[in-house]
Amino acid sequence: MPRSVLLAAYLAWSNRAERYGTRKLQQRLDAGKEDAERLGERRGIPSIDRPDGPLIWFHAASVGESVSLLEMIRRMGEERPDVSFLITSGTITSAEILASRLPPRSFHQYVPLDVRPWVRRFLDHWAPDLIVLAEAEIWPALLHEASLRDIPVALINARMTAAAHRKWRRFARGAARSLLHRIAHVQAQEGETAGRLMSLGLPPERLEVTGTLKEGSKALPHDEAERVALARALQGRPCWLAASTHEGEEAGAAEAHAQARRSWQKLLLVIAPRHPDRGDEIVSGLRLDGWRVAQRSADEPITTETEIYVADTVGEMGLWFRLCPVSFMGGSLVPIGGHNPFEPAALGSAILHGPHVENFADIFARLTNGNATCEVSDWADLGRTLAHVLEPDEAARMAHAAWEVCSSGADVTEKAMDLLFAMLDGVD
Incomplete structure (x- = not known):
């Protein structure tokens, strides 16, 4: 796996960043951007027990991404009644929306900040069998700790903007290469994202362009x-x-x-x-x-x-x-x-x-x-x-x-489901 001095420095800092993380959470809480009653979840402290059996952890970067995952999770649950699903997000609005829409055997937690002690605590409790990131979340501490535990990571519905690509390429290209090697498979929304990820070091054999997952999401509900x-x-x-x-x-x-x-x-x-x-x-x-x-x-x-x-x-x-x-x-x-x-x-x-x-x-x-x-x-x-x-x-x-x-693009969900089930079952 490629090594990066910058990544090593970040991981060393993140290992001692609890004071920074606490201060950041307090600032967000003061601004009304955090749920005071569930603030512990942002430190990796669980508020519910882990269910028995296989567990897939899904994380979505935005409200839209969170909602787009629900129909796929519902269908996965119907096909595999032995599997449970943890869904994380980082905003109060996403938590409120997800609360009324969670499929069976699914539950929501706030995602911990990328502080290594908090990430370790989160992973120690939940012990997911598979981690699924939506859009383009690249978290150094999370990917590093998952790699240490041999937990496979998939990036689905991947999208990287030109601005994000320039930032990684200019300031942390070596770190990006090392982190992308910790992701087992990527399904990109379009060719531009695929090209940007490969230019940062993602092995092409781990990448496919499938389209956007939102195409396969269920129509929004109503009363x-x-x-x-x-x-x-x-x-x-x-x-x-x-x-x-x-x-x-x-x-x-x-x-x-x-x-x-x-x-x-x-x-x-x-x-x-x-x-x-x-x-x-x-x-x-x-x-x-x-x-x-x-x-x-x-x-x-x-x-x-x-x-x-x-x-x-x-x-x-x-x-x-x-x-x-x-x-x-x-x-x-x-x-x-x-x-x-x-x-x-x-x-x-x-x-x-x-x-x-x-x-x-x-x-x-x-x-x-x-x-x-x-x-x-x-x-x-x-x-x-x-x-x-x-x-x-x-x-x-x-x-x-x-x-x-x-x-016309409803098969995007099918491709994502096939990939995740194969990874869950350890099929190459």
Whole structure:
């Protein structure tokens, strides 16, 4: 296995980094980014017992990744009732969303920081038979400790941005090479990621390009009684969704809404912010601008007078994609990188987006090639485009085209399942 002086130095520091880790956790706790009642999990202290039998540990870097794993885990559990599944994530929002969706024999813990004593404590307790990392999480202490225990590691749905690649290549190429040799197999989302990983030293025989796992994920769930009640409250009014919005996008969406209302006078805008705890702030700003707003977390109903509905709740995106025939994907007219377009595509909502879709560039390119989405350049352009796409025939055409692109990659999940079962059973 290749050696790296920089990696050795990091591991030596990480072995004595408990004070640093404690200080970092306290800062995050003070900022409201940690769960005080479960803070011990971030130090590798378990809050539940390990189940008997084989255990696969899955870790996802983001909320979207966490959710995309659930359908695959459900299917794996059906095929192998002897296997249990540990799912870790690092944010409060992900924990809240996962809590209501965990498949049988699955449970959630917060992932420990990459501090060697905490990682060792975590691995000593859970003793996973297989570690599965999603996206591009490369943690030195974790990979080193897993290697010492001969625990196989798979990286699935791998995606490495150009910026991350430049950082590793410029400052820690030797360390990256040594760490990548500790990963038994990688399934990459696209060719660019595959090339970047190989340039950092990943052996090509351990790599395959399979596409994005989100293509095989199950459609987001919803409460049918709530959908019926909200549809009744709409009374046939046209509506559109600004999904997973970030700061600055709500005011822009309202600007586009005002323009589209010139053609659709009864039009309702549903805003579902990426971080629901911003709901009060969003509502206050919109009301100051003169909009008649109802807020879901405050149980305010949609009436004939409501112009904007702020859906500041967790775990209800499946409801809004089903209700709204057109969705604008947030994080794309501000430099965030966009969000998963397969979620609206799977539920029949036509997709609009801005130019900042780096996080899902390959997927958006395929949707664009299939005439399944529209890119807008600014908020005024969104308003003009929205007025056109709201026409029922156009919305239905785009939604059907997006669904065809979405459904064409369902074999990605099958490939990931085949790989993980083979690794679990020790099959080369």
